[in-house]
Amino acid sequence: MxxxxxxxxxxxxxxxxxxxxxxxxxxxxxxxxxxxxxxxxxxxxxxxxxxxxxxxxxxxxxxxxxxxxxxxxxxxxxxxxxxxxxxxxxxxxxxxxxxxxxxxxxxxxxxxxxxxxxxxxxxxxxxxxxxxxxxxxxxxxxxxxxxxxxxxxxxxxxxxxxxxxxxxxxxSGLYIPVPLNEPASAYSIDGYDVTLAGSPVAGKESELTFSVSKAGKPVTDLQPYLGAFGHLVSLRGGDLAYLHTHPSAEAKAGMKGGPAIKFGTTFPTAGTYSLFLDFQHAGKVRTAEFTVTVGSDGTAIVPPSELPGAEEETPHGH
Ligand SMILES: [Cu+2]
Structure with missing residues (x-):
């Protein structure tokens, strides 16, 4: 140093x-x-x-x-x-x-x-x-x-x-720290289920794929929010170093996105990161939060076989 x-x-x-x-x-x-x-x-x-x-x-x-x-x-x-x-x-x-x-x-x-x-x-x-x-x-x-x-x-x-x-x-006021979520590949908010797949490697650009579904059906009409279908802020555990990434695909008014939102993200070091994904659907912006462990060897966040593949998933009625 x-x-x-x-x-x-x-x-x-x-x-x-x-x-x-x-x-x-x-x-x-x-x-x-x-x-x-x-x-x-x-x-x-x-x-x-x-x-x-x-x-x-x-x-x-x-x-x-x-x-x-x-x-x-x-x-x-x-x-x-x-x-x-x-x-x-x-x-x-x-x-x-x-x-x-x-x-x-x-x-x-x-x-x-x-x-x-x-x-x-x-x-x-x-x-x-x-x-x-x-x-x-x-x-x-x-x-x-x-x-x-x-x-x-x-x-x-x-x-x-x-x-x-x-x-x-x-x-001011009593401070009761909240522990981070355990590393997980799924997060639910307001009836939306968001999954995360990827194998991030420290120091290299890694692809992260989020998929949004609601009531078991992939959401295919995500709305552009600030020129993209998602905004991702990652904060490094320990010092809150900041990464802001957005999907390479631009999103213009009137376009529909989802269920997958892909990001190329470079985590500078191995460690634990908190990921905050902002996405917009039905006129409201929501934030999905993930705790991700980034290694130096590209360990998968979750085995891909356990994830609902955005392309393979067939929406069906009941
Ligand atoms: Cu902003």
Whole structure:
């Protein structure tokens, strides 16, 4: 491990342990360290995904820092009450110290906001609105006490590449951590059953296939949501490093998708990841959650024989 990485990891751990003021001070202090890093390798991709990770093993995945490439996430408030509608507001401060107001859309939005408690419960993917002065805000209700992480996924026009900056905020009240789901290949929500198949290998692009069914019938009319039939956010266990992937197939208004949604995802390291799949059907966006163990040898999430193959499955009446 290089010294720069050690310093950054140490500062990050400290930031987590401290209250917000300390966290942001450390966040700023960390940035010069990042700036002192060698130039990004040719493998570093402009899409902010993890595609370039394996070509530069020393690089940090997105979402671990409050400040990167001269841009800093500055929350307006970092203390909240649970169970109460409040305003979650922040700015993205640019290299000139001013709030950024020029963004390039990614997945049909200028900025994507992911909010999740540090135990990976309470996941939300929402889209705040931006005021003329660059302040982003959204009414938000934190469901329970604890330390929560907010991720902002955006592309400043001046930078020309996507950044994911993250910061912790505090929600008062009793904190009862929720254990992760056991690794499983099926998840049910609101009458929808979602299965997951794949054999992810650390450091390589792996195909993940989700299949959506309802009452035993494959859903074949998934609706486009933000330009795709599904959005997948994966968070690494232990540090909540962030991967946002979307299907290679574009989805336009009026198109129908499903039951299968395929993603090419590169998990940077072996370990446990929490996967959150947003999909839209009948006008509503739902999130399916999976715990996935990624190995270095491509072990199947579940034997394919146990999965309902999207193509083979024959819907039938009763
Ligand atoms: Cu979004």
């Amino acid at each position: 290089t010294k720069a990485v050690a310093v950054r990891l140490g500062a990050f751990a400290g930031a987590v342990a401290l209250a917000f003021a300390g966290a942001f001070a450390l966040g700023s202090a960390v940035d010069p360290v990042a700036a002192a890093d060698p130039a990004p390798s040719a493998g570093e991709h402009a899409d902010g995904g993890m595609a370039g990770m394996h070509s530069d093993p020393g690089a940090q995945p997105p979402g671990l820092a409050v400040s990167q490439s001269g841009y800093t996430l500055v929350p307006e408030a970092t203390f909240f009450q649970p169970g109460k509608a409040q305003t979650l507001a922040f700015t993205i401060q640019g290299p000139d110290g001013k709030a950024v107001t020029q963004y390039t859309q990614t997945h049909e939005k200028d900025l994507h906001l992911i909010v999740v408690r540090r135990d990976l419960s309470g996941f939300r993917h929402v889209h705040p609105t931006r005021a003329a002065d660059g302040t982003w805000s959204i009414p938000f209700t934190f469901t329970a006490g604890g330390q929560w992480r907010i991720f902002t996924d955006f592309q400043p026009t001046a930078l020309g590449k996507t950044l994911t900056l993250g910061a912790d905020v505090n929600v």
